[in-house]
Amino acid sequence: MVNWSALETVFLDMDGTLLDLHFDTHFWLEHLPRRYADHYNLSPEEARDHVVPMIMAEHGSLNWYCTDYWSERLALDITGLKAEVGDRIGYRPHVTEFLDALRASGLRSVIVTNCHPDPLRLKLERTGLNQRVDDIVSSHQLGKAKENPGFWQDLHQLAPYNASTTLMVDDSFSVLESARDAGISQCLAILAPDSQQATRDHHPDIPGIHHFDEIIPDLRLRRPLPSGQ
Known part of the structure:
Protein backbone atom coordinates (compact mmCIF):
# COMPACT_ATOMS: atom_id res chain seq x y z
CA MET A 1 0.00 0.00 0.00
CA VAL A 2 2.90 2.36 0.84
CA ASN A 3 6.49 1.77 -0.22
CA TRP A 4 8.10 3.32 2.84
CA SER A 5 11.64 2.55 1.71
CA ALA A 6 11.18 4.76 -1.38
CA LEU A 7 10.25 7.85 0.63
CA GLU A 8 12.01 10.85 2.12
CA THR A 9 9.02 13.11 2.86
CA VAL A 10 5.47 12.51 4.04
CA PHE A 11 2.93 15.27 3.46
CA LEU A 12 -0.05 14.99 5.80
CA ASP A 13 -3.41 16.67 5.59
CA MET A 14 -4.75 17.74 8.98
CA ASP A 15 -8.56 17.82 9.18
CA GLY A 16 -10.00 14.39 8.44
CA THR A 17 -6.53 12.83 8.30
CA LEU A 18 -4.84 13.59 11.62
CA LEU A 19 -7.76 15.29 13.36
CA ASP A 20 -11.35 14.11 13.50
CA LEU A 21 -13.33 15.88 10.79
CA HIS A 22 -16.35 15.84 13.11
CA PHE A 23 -15.29 19.20 14.57
CA ASP A 24 -15.46 20.92 11.18
CA THR A 25 -18.57 19.07 10.04
CA HIS A 26 -20.39 20.02 13.22
CA PHE A 27 -19.23 23.62 13.06
CA TRP A 28 -20.19 24.35 9.44
CA LEU A 29 -23.41 22.36 9.28
CA GLU A 30 -24.76 22.74 12.82
CA HIS A 31 -23.10 25.33 15.05
CA LEU A 32 -22.61 28.13 12.51
CA PRO A 33 -26.21 28.00 11.16
CA ARG A 34 -27.50 27.97 14.73
CA ARG A 35 -25.44 31.00 15.73
CA TYR A 36 -26.38 32.73 12.46
CA ALA A 37 -30.04 32.12 13.33
CA ASP A 38 -29.50 33.64 16.78
CA HIS A 39 -27.73 36.68 15.36
CA TYR A 40 -30.27 37.43 12.63
CA ASN A 41 -33.39 36.27 14.46
CA LEU A 42 -34.13 33.44 12.05
CA SER A 43 -35.40 29.93 12.59
CA PRO A 44 -32.71 27.22 12.53
CA GLU A 45 -34.15 25.91 9.27
CA GLU A 46 -34.11 29.34 7.62
CA ALA A 47 -30.52 29.92 8.70
CA ARG A 48 -29.36 26.53 7.50
CA ASP A 49 -31.12 26.95 4.14
CA HIS A 50 -29.35 30.27 3.69
CA VAL A 51 -25.87 29.49 5.01
CA VAL A 52 -25.17 25.94 3.84
CA PRO A 53 -25.75 26.50 0.08
CA MET A 54 -23.64 29.66 0.31
CA ILE A 55 -20.80 27.63 1.81
CA MET A 56 -21.15 24.74 -0.62
CA ALA A 57 -20.94 27.12 -3.59
CA GLU A 58 -17.30 27.80 -2.64
CA HIS A 59 -16.34 24.13 -2.38
CA GLY A 60 -12.76 23.47 -3.49
CA SER A 61 -11.76 27.13 -3.58
CA LEU A 62 -9.56 28.92 -1.07
CA ASN A 63 -12.64 30.86 0.09
CA TRP A 64 -14.19 27.56 1.22
CA TYR A 65 -11.50 27.32 3.90
CA CYS A 66 -11.01 31.03 4.67
CA THR A 67 -12.35 32.27 8.00
CA ASP A 68 -11.65 35.88 7.02
CA TYR A 69 -13.84 35.46 3.95
CA TRP A 70 -16.72 33.93 5.91
CA SER A 71 -16.43 36.41 8.77
CA GLU A 72 -16.90 39.22 6.26
CA ARG A 73 -19.54 37.44 4.19
CA LEU A 74 -21.69 36.48 7.17
CA ALA A 75 -20.75 39.41 9.45
CA LEU A 76 -19.83 36.99 12.23
CA ASP A 77 -16.59 36.20 14.08
CA ILE A 78 -15.97 32.76 12.60
CA THR A 79 -12.80 32.08 14.59
CA GLY A 80 -14.56 33.06 17.81
CA LEU A 81 -17.49 30.80 16.99
CA LYS A 82 -15.12 27.92 16.29
CA ALA A 83 -13.57 28.40 19.73
CA GLU A 84 -17.04 27.93 21.25
CA VAL A 85 -17.00 24.29 20.15
CA GLY A 86 -13.25 23.77 20.48
CA ASP A 87 -13.80 20.87 22.88
CA ARG A 88 -14.74 18.80 19.83
CA ILE A 89 -11.23 19.11 18.35
CA GLY A 90 -9.38 15.82 18.69
CA TYR A 91 -7.16 13.25 17.05
CA ARG A 92 -8.38 10.44 14.85
CA PRO A 93 -7.61 6.91 16.09
CA HIS A 94 -3.95 5.80 16.15
CA VAL A 95 -2.66 9.17 14.92
CA THR A 96 -0.21 9.88 17.73
CA GLU A 97 1.14 6.33 17.44
CA PHE A 98 1.57 6.83 13.69
CA LEU A 99 3.33 10.18 14.09
CA ASP A 100 5.68 8.71 16.66
CA ALA A 101 6.51 5.85 14.28
CA LEU A 102 6.99 8.32 11.44
CA ARG A 103 9.47 10.35 13.47
CA ALA A 104 11.31 7.21 14.58
CA SER A 105 11.61 6.12 10.95
CA GLY A 106 13.65 9.20 10.05
CA LEU A 107 11.16 10.40 7.46
CA ARG A 108 10.41 14.12 7.22
CA SER A 109 6.80 14.91 8.15
CA VAL A 110 5.04 18.07 6.96
CA ILE A 111 1.40 18.98 7.55
CA VAL A 112 0.02 20.48 4.35
CA THR A 113 -3.40 21.87 5.15
CA GLN A 153 4.72 23.88 -7.58
CA ASP A 154 4.42 26.84 -5.20
CA LEU A 155 4.76 24.52 -2.21
CA HIS A 156 8.46 24.15 -3.03
CA GLN A 157 8.90 27.74 -1.76
CA LEU A 158 7.96 26.77 1.80
CA ALA A 159 8.63 23.03 1.93
CA PRO A 160 11.06 21.91 -0.79
CA TYR A 161 10.50 18.28 -1.76
CA ASN A 162 11.32 15.66 -4.33
CA ALA A 163 8.02 14.49 -5.80
CA SER A 164 9.44 11.05 -6.62
CA THR A 165 10.18 10.37 -2.93
CA THR A 166 7.08 11.96 -1.40
CA LEU A 167 3.83 10.50 -0.02
CA MET A 168 0.64 12.58 0.33
CA VAL A 169 -2.00 11.42 2.82
CA ASP A 170 -5.39 13.13 2.67
CA ASP A 171 -9.10 12.44 3.09
CA SER A 172 -9.98 14.48 -0.01
CA PHE A 173 -9.94 12.55 -3.27
CA SER A 174 -9.76 15.78 -5.26
CA VAL A 175 -6.65 16.87 -3.34
CA LEU A 176 -5.02 13.47 -3.84
CA GLU A 177 -5.79 13.59 -7.56
CA SER A 178 -4.22 17.07 -7.71
CA ALA A 179 -1.11 15.83 -5.89
CA ARG A 180 -0.85 12.78 -8.14
CA ASP A 181 -1.21 14.92 -11.26
CA ALA A 182 1.59 17.15 -9.94
CA GLY A 183 3.91 14.15 -9.89
CA ILE A 184 3.83 13.10 -6.24
CA SER A 185 4.73 9.45 -6.46
CA GLN A 186 2.58 7.96 -3.71
CA CYS A 187 -0.86 8.98 -2.46
CA LEU A 188 -2.98 7.46 0.30
CA ALA A 189 -6.64 8.20 1.08
CA ILE A 190 -8.28 8.28 4.51
CA LEU A 191 -11.69 6.62 4.26
CA ALA A 192 -13.00 7.33 7.77
CA PRO A 193 -12.28 11.04 8.32
CA ASP A 194 -15.33 11.78 10.51
CA SER A 195 -15.99 9.64 13.58
CA GLN A 196 -19.71 10.44 13.36
CA GLN A 197 -20.16 9.66 9.66
CA ALA A 198 -20.14 6.52 7.56
CA THR A 199 -16.87 5.50 5.96
CA ARG A 200 -16.26 6.35 2.31
CA ASP A 201 -15.89 4.03 -0.64
CA HIS A 202 -12.41 3.39 -2.00
CA HIS A 203 -11.06 5.56 -4.80
CA PRO A 204 -10.68 3.52 -8.01
CA ASP A 205 -7.02 4.46 -8.47
CA ILE A 206 -5.70 5.58 -5.07
CA PRO A 207 -5.21 3.15 -2.17
CA GLY A 208 -7.05 3.93 1.05
CA ILE A 209 -7.13 3.04 4.73
CA HIS A 210 -9.62 3.61 7.49
CA HIS A 211 -7.10 4.15 10.29
CA PHE A 212 -3.33 4.37 10.62
CA ASP A 213 -2.98 1.09 12.50
CA GLU A 214 -3.30 -0.55 9.08
CA ILE A 215 0.09 0.83 7.98
CA ILE A 216 2.07 1.35 11.20
CA PRO A 217 3.58 -2.15 11.25
CA ASP A 218 5.10 -1.74 7.76
CA LEU A 219 6.30 1.78 8.62
CA ARG A 220 8.21 0.38 11.60
CA LEU A 221 9.96 -2.05 9.26
CA ARG A 222 11.07 0.71 6.88
CA ARG A 223 14.53 0.58 5.42
CA PRO A 224 15.80 4.06 4.46
CA LEU A 225 16.89 5.03 0.97
CA PRO A 226 20.57 4.35 0.21
CA SER A 227 22.83 7.36 0.69
CA GLY A 228 22.75 9.74 -2.28
CA GLN A 229 19.27 8.74 -3.44
Whole structure:
Protein backbone atom coordinates (compact mmCIF):
# COMPACT_ATOMS: atom_id res chain seq x y z
CA MET A 1 0.00 0.00 0.00
CA VAL A 2 2.90 2.36 0.84
CA ASN A 3 6.49 1.77 -0.22
CA TRP A 4 8.10 3.32 2.84
CA SER A 5 11.64 2.55 1.71
CA ALA A 6 11.18 4.76 -1.38
CA LEU A 7 10.25 7.85 0.63
CA GLU A 8 12.01 10.85 2.12
CA THR A 9 9.02 13.11 2.86
CA VAL A 10 5.47 12.51 4.04
CA PHE A 11 2.93 15.27 3.46
CA LEU A 12 -0.05 14.99 5.80
CA ASP A 13 -3.41 16.67 5.59
CA MET A 14 -4.75 17.74 8.98
CA ASP A 15 -8.56 17.82 9.18
CA GLY A 16 -10.00 14.39 8.44
CA THR A 17 -6.53 12.83 8.30
CA LEU A 18 -4.84 13.59 11.62
CA LEU A 19 -7.76 15.29 13.36
CA ASP A 20 -11.35 14.11 13.50
CA LEU A 21 -13.33 15.88 10.79
CA HIS A 22 -16.35 15.84 13.11
CA PHE A 23 -15.29 19.20 14.57
CA ASP A 24 -15.46 20.92 11.18
CA THR A 25 -18.57 19.07 10.04
CA HIS A 26 -20.39 20.02 13.22
CA PHE A 27 -19.23 23.62 13.06
CA TRP A 28 -20.19 24.35 9.44
CA LEU A 29 -23.41 22.36 9.28
CA GLU A 30 -24.76 22.74 12.82
CA HIS A 31 -23.10 25.33 15.05
CA LEU A 32 -22.61 28.13 12.51
CA PRO A 33 -26.21 28.00 11.16
CA ARG A 34 -27.50 27.97 14.73
CA ARG A 35 -25.44 31.00 15.73
CA TYR A 36 -26.38 32.73 12.46
CA ALA A 37 -30.04 32.12 13.33
CA ASP A 38 -29.50 33.64 16.78
CA HIS A 39 -27.73 36.68 15.36
CA TYR A 40 -30.27 37.43 12.63
CA ASN A 41 -33.39 36.27 14.46
CA LEU A 42 -34.13 33.44 12.05
CA SER A 43 -35.40 29.93 12.59
CA PRO A 44 -32.71 27.22 12.53
CA GLU A 45 -34.15 25.91 9.27
CA GLU A 46 -34.11 29.34 7.62
CA ALA A 47 -30.52 29.92 8.70
CA ARG A 48 -29.36 26.53 7.50
CA ASP A 49 -31.12 26.95 4.14
CA HIS A 50 -29.35 30.27 3.69
CA VAL A 51 -25.87 29.49 5.01
CA VAL A 52 -25.17 25.94 3.84
CA PRO A 53 -25.75 26.50 0.08
CA MET A 54 -23.64 29.66 0.31
CA ILE A 55 -20.80 27.63 1.81
CA MET A 56 -21.15 24.74 -0.62
CA ALA A 57 -20.94 27.12 -3.59
CA GLU A 58 -17.30 27.80 -2.64
CA HIS A 59 -16.34 24.13 -2.38
CA GLY A 60 -12.76 23.47 -3.49
CA SER A 61 -11.76 27.13 -3.58
CA LEU A 62 -9.56 28.92 -1.07
CA ASN A 63 -12.64 30.86 0.09
CA TRP A 64 -14.19 27.56 1.22
CA TYR A 65 -11.50 27.32 3.90
CA CYS A 66 -11.01 31.03 4.67
CA THR A 67 -12.35 32.27 8.00
CA ASP A 68 -11.65 35.88 7.02
CA TYR A 69 -13.84 35.46 3.95
CA TRP A 70 -16.72 33.93 5.91
CA SER A 71 -16.43 36.41 8.77
CA GLU A 72 -16.90 39.22 6.26
CA ARG A 73 -19.54 37.44 4.19
CA LEU A 74 -21.69 36.48 7.17
CA ALA A 75 -20.75 39.41 9.45
CA LEU A 76 -19.83 36.99 12.23
CA ASP A 77 -16.59 36.20 14.08
CA ILE A 78 -15.97 32.76 12.60
CA THR A 79 -12.80 32.08 14.59
CA GLY A 80 -14.56 33.06 17.81
CA LEU A 81 -17.49 30.80 16.99
CA LYS A 82 -15.12 27.92 16.29
CA ALA A 83 -13.57 28.40 19.73
CA GLU A 84 -17.04 27.93 21.25
CA VAL A 85 -17.00 24.29 20.15
CA GLY A 86 -13.25 23.77 20.48
CA ASP A 87 -13.80 20.87 22.88
CA ARG A 88 -14.74 18.80 19.83
CA ILE A 89 -11.23 19.11 18.35
CA GLY A 90 -9.38 15.82 18.69
CA TYR A 91 -7.16 13.25 17.05
CA ARG A 92 -8.38 10.44 14.85
CA PRO A 93 -7.61 6.91 16.09
CA HIS A 94 -3.95 5.80 16.15
CA VAL A 95 -2.66 9.17 14.92
CA THR A 96 -0.21 9.88 17.73
CA GLU A 97 1.14 6.33 17.44
CA PHE A 98 1.57 6.83 13.69
CA LEU A 99 3.33 10.18 14.09
CA ASP A 100 5.68 8.71 16.66
CA ALA A 101 6.51 5.85 14.28
CA LEU A 102 6.99 8.32 11.44
CA ARG A 103 9.47 10.35 13.47
CA ALA A 104 11.31 7.21 14.58
CA SER A 105 11.61 6.12 10.95
CA GLY A 106 13.65 9.20 10.05
CA LEU A 107 11.16 10.40 7.46
CA ARG A 108 10.41 14.12 7.22
CA SER A 109 6.80 14.91 8.15
CA VAL A 110 5.04 18.07 6.96
CA ILE A 111 1.40 18.98 7.55
CA VAL A 112 0.02 20.48 4.35
CA THR A 113 -3.40 21.87 5.15
CA ASN A 114 -6.09 24.09 3.69
CA CYS A 115 -6.94 25.24 7.21
CA HIS A 116 -6.81 29.01 7.70
CA PRO A 117 -4.07 30.18 10.12
CA ASP A 118 -6.59 31.36 12.76
CA PRO A 119 -8.42 28.04 13.31
CA LEU A 120 -5.08 26.30 12.74
CA ARG A 121 -3.74 28.04 15.86
CA LEU A 122 -6.82 26.95 17.80
CA LYS A 123 -6.33 23.33 16.74
CA LEU A 124 -2.63 23.36 17.57
CA GLU A 125 -3.37 24.82 21.01
CA ARG A 126 -5.86 22.03 21.63
CA THR A 127 -3.74 19.15 20.33
CA GLY A 128 -0.04 20.08 20.38
CA LEU A 129 0.12 18.64 16.89
CA ASN A 130 2.92 21.02 15.90
CA GLN A 131 5.19 19.24 18.39
CA ARG A 132 4.75 15.94 16.54
CA VAL A 133 5.74 16.98 12.99
CA ASP A 134 8.67 18.73 11.34
CA ASP A 135 6.76 21.57 9.69
CA ILE A 136 3.28 22.92 8.88
CA VAL A 137 2.22 24.75 5.73
CA SER A 138 -1.19 26.35 5.25
CA SER A 139 -2.41 26.84 1.69
CA HIS A 140 -3.34 30.39 2.70
CA GLN A 141 0.37 31.17 2.85
CA LEU A 142 0.51 30.45 -0.89
CA GLY A 143 -2.87 31.86 -1.89
CA LYS A 144 -3.95 28.59 -3.52
CA ALA A 145 -5.94 25.66 -2.19
CA LYS A 146 -4.44 22.19 -2.48
CA GLU A 147 -7.03 21.39 -5.15
CA ASN A 148 -5.36 24.01 -7.39
CA PRO A 149 -2.73 22.43 -9.69
CA GLY A 150 -0.40 25.38 -9.11
CA PHE A 151 -0.32 24.75 -5.38
CA TRP A 152 2.18 21.90 -5.60
CA GLN A 153 4.72 23.88 -7.58
CA ASP A 154 4.42 26.84 -5.20
CA LEU A 155 4.76 24.52 -2.21
CA HIS A 156 8.46 24.15 -3.03
CA GLN A 157 8.90 27.74 -1.76
CA LEU A 158 7.96 26.77 1.80
CA ALA A 159 8.63 23.03 1.93
CA PRO A 160 11.06 21.91 -0.79
CA TYR A 161 10.50 18.28 -1.76
CA ASN A 162 11.32 15.66 -4.33
CA ALA A 163 8.02 14.49 -5.80
CA SER A 164 9.44 11.05 -6.62
CA THR A 165 10.18 10.37 -2.93
CA THR A 166 7.08 11.96 -1.40
CA LEU A 167 3.83 10.50 -0.02
CA MET A 168 0.64 12.58 0.33
CA VAL A 169 -2.00 11.42 2.82
CA ASP A 170 -5.39 13.13 2.67
CA ASP A 171 -9.10 12.44 3.09
CA SER A 172 -9.98 14.48 -0.01
CA PHE A 173 -9.94 12.55 -3.27
CA SER A 174 -9.76 15.78 -5.26
CA VAL A 175 -6.65 16.87 -3.34
CA LEU A 176 -5.02 13.47 -3.84
CA GLU A 177 -5.79 13.59 -7.56
CA SER A 178 -4.22 17.07 -7.71
CA ALA A 179 -1.11 15.83 -5.89
CA ARG A 180 -0.85 12.78 -8.14
CA ASP A 181 -1.21 14.92 -11.26
CA ALA A 182 1.59 17.15 -9.94
CA GLY A 183 3.91 14.15 -9.89
CA ILE A 184 3.83 13.10 -6.24
CA SER A 185 4.73 9.45 -6.46
CA GLN A 186 2.58 7.96 -3.71
CA CYS A 187 -0.86 8.98 -2.46
CA LEU A 188 -2.98 7.46 0.30
CA ALA A 189 -6.64 8.20 1.08
CA ILE A 190 -8.28 8.28 4.51
CA LEU A 191 -11.69 6.62 4.26
CA ALA A 192 -13.00 7.33 7.77
CA PRO A 193 -12.28 11.04 8.32
CA ASP A 194 -15.33 11.78 10.51
CA SER A 195 -15.99 9.64 13.58
CA GLN A 196 -19.71 10.44 13.36
CA GLN A 197 -20.16 9.66 9.66
CA ALA A 198 -20.14 6.52 7.56
CA THR A 199 -16.87 5.50 5.96
CA ARG A 200 -16.26 6.35 2.31
CA ASP A 201 -15.89 4.03 -0.64
CA HIS A 202 -12.41 3.39 -2.00
CA HIS A 203 -11.06 5.56 -4.80
CA PRO A 204 -10.68 3.52 -8.01
CA ASP A 205 -7.02 4.46 -8.47
CA ILE A 206 -5.70 5.58 -5.07
CA PRO A 207 -5.21 3.15 -2.17
CA GLY A 208 -7.05 3.93 1.05
CA ILE A 209 -7.13 3.04 4.73
CA HIS A 210 -9.62 3.61 7.49
CA HIS A 211 -7.10 4.15 10.29
CA PHE A 212 -3.33 4.37 10.62
CA ASP A 213 -2.98 1.09 12.50
CA GLU A 214 -3.30 -0.55 9.08
CA ILE A 215 0.09 0.83 7.98
CA ILE A 216 2.07 1.35 11.20
CA PRO A 217 3.58 -2.15 11.25
CA ASP A 218 5.10 -1.74 7.76
CA LEU A 219 6.30 1.78 8.62
CA ARG A 220 8.21 0.38 11.60
CA LEU A 221 9.96 -2.05 9.26
CA ARG A 222 11.07 0.71 6.88
CA ARG A 223 14.53 0.58 5.42
CA PRO A 224 15.80 4.06 4.46
CA LEU A 225 16.89 5.03 0.97
CA PRO A 226 20.57 4.35 0.21
CA SER A 227 22.83 7.36 0.69
CA GLY A 228 22.75 9.74 -2.28
CA GLN A 229 19.27 8.74 -3.44
